[in-house]
Amino acid sequence: MSDTLQKLATAAALPRTAPNWRADTEQVAPHIPGLDQPDVAILIPCFNEETAIAKVVTDFRAALPHARIYVYDNNSTDRTALEARAAGAQVRHEALQGKGHVVRRMFADIDAEAYILVDGDDTYEAEAAPAMLRLLFDRQLDMVNGTRGADRTEAYRPQPYRPGHRLGNVLLSGIVRWVFGRGASDLLSGYRVFSRRFVKSFPALAAGFETEAEFTIHALALHMPLREMRTTYRGRPEGSRSKLNTIKDGLRILRTILALVGQERALQSAGLVMGVLLLAGLSLGAPVVAEFLHTGLVPRLPTALLATGLVLLGFLSLGCGLVLDAVSRGRKEMKRLAYLACAAPMRRE
Numbered sequence: 001m002s003d004t005l006q007k008l009a010t011a012a013a014l015p016r017t018a019p020n021w022r023a024d025t026e027q028v029a030p031h032i033p034g035l036d037q038p039d040v041a042i043l044i045p046c047f048n049e050e051t052a053i054a055k056v057v058t059d060f061r062a063a064l065p066h067a068r069i070y071v072y073d074n075n076s077t078d079r080t081a082l083e084a085r086a087a088g089a090q091v092r093h094e095a096l097q098g099k100g101h102v103v104r105r106m107f108a109d110i111d112a113e114a115y116i117l118v119d120g121d122d123t124y125e126a127e128a129a130p131a132m133l134r135l136l137f138d139r140q141l142d143m144v145n146g147t148r149g150a151d152r153t154e155a156y157r158p159q160p161y162r163p164g165h166r167l168g169n170v171l172l173s174g175i176v177r178w179v180f181g182r183g184a185s186d187l188l189s190g191y192r193v194f195s196r197r198f199v200k201s202f203p204a205l206a207a208g209f210e211t212e213a214e215f216t217i218h219a220l221a222l223h224m225p226l227r228e229m230r231t232t233y234r235g236r237p238e239g240s241r242s243k244l245n246t247i248k249d250g251l252r253i254l255r256t257i258l259a260l261v262g263q264e265r266a267l268q269s270a271g272l273v274m275g276v277l278l279l280a281g282l283s284l285g286a287p288v289v290a291e292f293l294h295t296g297l298v299p300r301l302p303t304a305l306l307a308t309g310l311v312l313l314g315f316l317s318l319g320c321g322l323v324l325d326a327v328s329r330g331r332k333e334m335k336r337l338a339y340l341a342c343a344a345p346m347r348r349e
Contacts, residue, residue, distance in 0.1 A: 038345075040067040040133065041112035044089070044120045045102040050078040052122035052237050057087035059126035060118070064133075070110060071120065072102045080120075100206035100214075107199045114345060115199050119190040121236050124148075128231040132193045135227060140344045142198040142224040143215065145184050146191030148233030168250045172213065172257060179261050180220040184228060188212045188253070191231060197342035198224065201335050210256035217257070221264045222336055266328045270321020274314040281310030 042060050046053055057069055071084035071091050085091045094105045103117070114136060118124050124146065132144045169188050177183035190212060198219065206214045219226050262269045285307030292298050 037066040038133070038137065039113040040064060040116065041110045041114075042067050042069045042116045042118065042129075043103075043106045043110065044069065044071045044084075044118055045074060045094075045099055045106070046071055046076060046080050046084065046120040047074040047097075048076045048078050048080060048241075049120040050076070050080045050083050053080055053089075053120045054083045054087040055237075056118070056120050056122050056126070057084055057089045059122075060116075060129065061088060063126040063129050064116075067116070068110075068112070070106065072106055074098070074102050084120075096207075098207040100204065100208050100211040103206075103211050104204035107202060107204055111196075113196055115194040115196075117190070117192045117194065123234055123236060124191040125232045125234075128191075128229065129193075132229050132231075135229060136193050136195060137345050139227065140225065140346070141227055142195045142345075143219050143226040144193040145186060145216070145226065145228045146189050146193075146231040147184075147186040147228050148189055148191075149230050168253075172250075172253060175254075175257060175261075176213070176216060176220070179265060180217075183220060184216045184226075186228070187216055195342075195345045197339050197344065200342050201339035203335070206256055208252060210253040213253050213257050214260065217260045217264065218335075221332060222339055224339075263324075263328055264332075266324035267321045270317050270324065273317045274321070277310050277314035277317060281307045281314060284310070 042064065044053070044056060049056075053071065057071065060067070060069060069089040071081070071089040073081040073084070073091060073093050075093075075095065075097055081091045081093070092105075092109070094102045096102075096105075106117075107115075114133060116129055116133070118126075118129075128146060132146060135141065136144050169186065173183060173185060173187040176187060188209070192215060201222070202215070202218055204211065204214070218224075284303055288298060288300055288304045288307065291300075298304055
C-alpha cells in the first residue's frame with residue numbers, strides 16, 4: 001500500500017503540461033523511403049507526339065522515380081494522350097492552341113517544390129534531370145536552363161539544329177544579353193528546371209513558342225539567381241515532325257522580346273527614341289536657324305515645322321517613358337512580392 005501511495009504522490013508532483021505531441025511523433029516515426037525526396041513535377045506540353053511521348057515519360061520515370069509526370073495534350077489529333085497515359089503519366093488537356101497557353105495552364109494547376117519543363121519530342125536527355133535538380137537545390141536557384149549540345153552518336157536521327165534556328169537563337173540571345181547585361185546562351189531551350197517561387201510569380205502572357213524567351217526575361221527582370229547546364233540535344237525520332245516555323249515563329253519571338261524589353265526598360269527605350277527624334281529634329285532645324293540668324297527670314301517653313309515637331313515628339317517620348325517607367329516599377333514590385341511569398345528551394349537532409 002505504501003508503494004502505491006508513493007507512486008500517486010510522485011505523479012501528483014509532476015507539472016501538468018500538455019504533452020509535446022509533435023516531438024514525440026518525430027522521435028518514434030519510422031523512416032519512410034522517398035519521404036525526404038523533394039516534391040517534383042515534370043511538365044510535358046504535347047501536340048501530336050504519339051511516336052515519342054511514351055519514351056519521354058518512361059525515361060523521366062526512370063531518372064526521377066519519385067516525381068509526378070503530367071502530360072498536357074494540346075488538341076492532338078493522334079494517339080498522344082493514349083500513349084502518355086499508357087506509359088504512366090497523368091494526362092490533362094488544354095483547349096487553347098499554343099505552347100504559351102499550355103504553360104500558363106500547367107503553372108496554374110500544379111503545385112510542387114520544383115518543376116521540370118521539357119518538350120515531348122524526345123530531343124532532350126532525361127538523364128540530366130537529377131543533376132539539374134541538384135544544382136537548383138544546392139545553389140538555391142530559381143531557374144536552371146538546359147543549354148543544347150548536339151548529339152553526334154545517334155546517326156539514325158536527323159541533325160537536331162537547323163541553320164535558321166541556330167542563327168535566330170544566337171541573335172535573340174544576343175539582344176537579351178545586350179539589353180540586360182546578362183542572359184542565357186540558349187534563350188529558346190525547351191528544357192528547364194524551375195523553383196516554386198519562379199512558377200508562382202511568372203505572369204505567362206505569351207501564347208506560343210515565345211514563352212521560352214519570356215522565361216529568361218522574367219528571371220532577369222527580377223534579378224533571380226539562375227544557372228545553365230549543358231545537356232545533350234538530339235534530333236527528333238523518325239515519324240516526329242517539328243511544329244516550329246523558322247520565319248513566322250522567329251518574328252513572333254522577336255516581337256515578344258522587344259515588347260518585354262519596352263516594358264522592363266521603359267525609360268531606357270523612351271530615351272533611345274527621344275535621342276533619335278532629337279537628332280533628326282536638330283539636324284533638320286540647324287540650317288534653318290542659322291539662316292534665320294543670318295538673314296532674319298525663314299524661307300523653308302515646312303522644314304522648320306518638321307524639325308519643331310520632331311523635337312516636341314522627342315520630349316513627349318521622354319514624358320511617356322517616365323510614366324511607363326513608374327508603371328513598370330509598380331508591376332515589378334507586385335511580381336517581386338509574389339516571388340517572395342514562396343520559400344526558396346531547400347535541399348532536405
